[in-house]
Every structure is written in C-alpha cells, then in structure tokens.
Amino acid sequence: MNSVLKLYYARKSFGSKKVLTNVSFELAQGEIIGIFGRNGSGKSTLLKMLFGTLKADALDVRINNLPVKQSQIITEQHIGYLPQDNFLPKHLKVRDVIPLFFSAGEEQDLIFRAPFIERIAKTKIGLLSMGERRYLELLLVAHLPHPFLLLDEPFSMIEPLYKEEIKKFLISLKAKKGIVLTDHYYPDVLEVSDRNIVLVNGESTPAAGEKALMELGYLR
Numbered sequence: 001m002n003s004v005l006k007l008y009y010a011r012k013s014f015g016s017k018k019v020l021t022n023v024s025f026e027l028a029q030g031e032i033i034g035i036f037g038r039n040g041s042g043k044s045t046l047l048k049m050l051f052g053t054l055k056a057d058a059l060d061v062r063i064n065n066l067p068v069k070q071s072q073i074i075t076e077q078h079i080g081y082l083p084q085d086n087f088l089p090k091h092l093k094v095r096d097v098i099p100l101f102f103s104a105g106e107e108q109d110l111i112f113r114a115p116f117i118e119r120i121a122k123t124k125i126g127l128l129s130m131g132e133r134r135y136l137e138l139l140l141v142a143h144l145p146h147p148f149l150l151l152d153e154p155f156s157m158i159e160p161l162y163k164e165e166i167k168k169f170l171i172s173l174k175a176k177k178g179i180v181l182t183d184h185y186y187p188d189v190l191e192v193s194d195r196n197i198v199l200v201n202g203e204s205t206p207a208a209g210e211k212a213l214m215e216l217g218y219l220r
C-alpha cells in the first residue's frame with residue numbers, strides 16, 4: 001500500500017514576521033509535488049519544519065492518518081531531506097563518504113555505479129565543484145530508505161547533463177517515494193512534478209502549471 005503524507009496546517013513566525021500562516025498539501029508515495037514561491041516566501045522554512053529540525057509554531061502532519069510529532073520524523077525515518085547547505089565532511093574522499101551512509105555493499109554499489117560518480121570517487125568532498133557535490137548529496141539522501149523525501153533546490157549549480165540525470169533519477173524514485181521538490185529552476189520542476197503549490201503571503205495555493213504560476217505572481 002502506498003503511504004500518504006498529509007500536511008493539514010503549518011504555521012511559523014520569526015518574531016513579529018509571519019512567514020507561514022496557512023499551508024497544507026497531500027502527497028502519496030509515487031508523486032512529486034513542486035513547491036514554488038518567491039525569495040523569502042518560506043519554502044525552506046516549511047521543509048525544515050517538516051523534517052523536524054526547525055520548531056514549528058503549529059504543525060499537523062499525518063502519515064496514513066496517524067499524527068507524526070516533529071521529534072519522531074528523524075528518529076522513525078519517515079522523511080529524508082536534502083538541505084540547501086552542504087552537509088558532507090570536506091576532508092573525506094567521495095569513496096569514503098558513501099560507506100558512512102550505506103553499510104551494505106549492494107547499496108554502496110548503487111551510488112558508485114550512478115552516472116558521473118566513478119570519475120569523482122577519489123576526490124575529496126572539499127575539492128568537488130559545487131555541482132558535483134550537490135549531485136552526490138542528492139544521490140546519498142535519495143537512496144536512504146525513507147518513504148518521503150524533501151529536496152531543497154536540488155538543481156542549484158547543476159550543469160545541464162547532470163540535471164537531465166537528476167530528473168530521470170527523480171522520476172525513477174517515484175516507484176518508492178513521495179517527493180517534495182522546491183527549486184527556482186521552475187521548468188525543471190514542472191517537468192517532473194505531478195502537482196504544484198505556490199506560497200504567497202504565508203498561504204499555499206495549488207497551481208497547475210506555468211500559467212497559474214504567473215497568475216499567482218511567481219512568474220511574469
């Protein structure tokens with residue numbers, strides 16, 4: 001049975017600044033939902049709250065109708081998360097980082113055999129280009145066993161060839177996961193997403209495609 005994650009509401013203010021007031025969506029395994037919004041609209045804030053690393057003012061998330069507390073999301077491995085910032089140790093080589101994420105040989109092989117990885121396997125993380133590092137980070141997080149995955153700007157700094165690989169990879173991942181994807185490379189998001197929402201003034205609104213993104217003020 002495919003799991004379903006429902007966000008009934010999410011609220012967050014920083015001091016007197018209300019960032020998220022009324023946000024909701026539903027995501028099943030097998031779907032990709034795109035989240036759009038202008039700079040500062042609260043996309044990263046929402047993802048951090050869903051992952052449990054930023055305390056929400058109020059949050060109601062249910063997986064298969066069972067409420068999930070923020071503190072359970074990481075410990076019970078409900079949701080994987082690709083943050084915007086680097087999180088891999090710079091002094092280690094790519095080939096030594098992969099076993100930190102995966103103990104089983106077959107799982108490690110999936111990463112080692114992924115496109116473009118062989119040629120960077122002996123390079124230290126700190127010496128990778130930004131695009132190479134981003135691609136590796138995505139592969140590592142996405143291969144973890146969580147049924148849901150949050151991706152904050154996976155296309156950032158990525159060259160076209162890697163981007164095509166990532167889009168193919170995301171579509172293949174839908175067999176196992178429900179994915180929340182936010183990125184300002186909106187044509188790439190729209191190419192792989194099944195549904196989209198836009199955050200405007202702290203509220204989420206469904207948006208079918210580019211025309212709706214214009215109507216909601218994300219595009220001109």
Ligand SMILES: Nc1ncnc2c1ncn2[C@@H]1O[C@H](COP(=O)(O)OP(=O)(O)OP(=O)(O)O)[C@@H](O)[C@H]1O
Pocket residue numbers: 014019037038039040041042043044045046
């Ligand atoms: N820890 C914090 N303390 C105070 N304000 C914060 C904090 N984190 C985020 N904000 C503010 O919350 C708002 C939303 O930020 P957020 O990073 O979620 O936006 P975003 O939609 O991801 O933007 P971008 O498209 O630029 O990545 C911004 O105005 C930001 O300055």
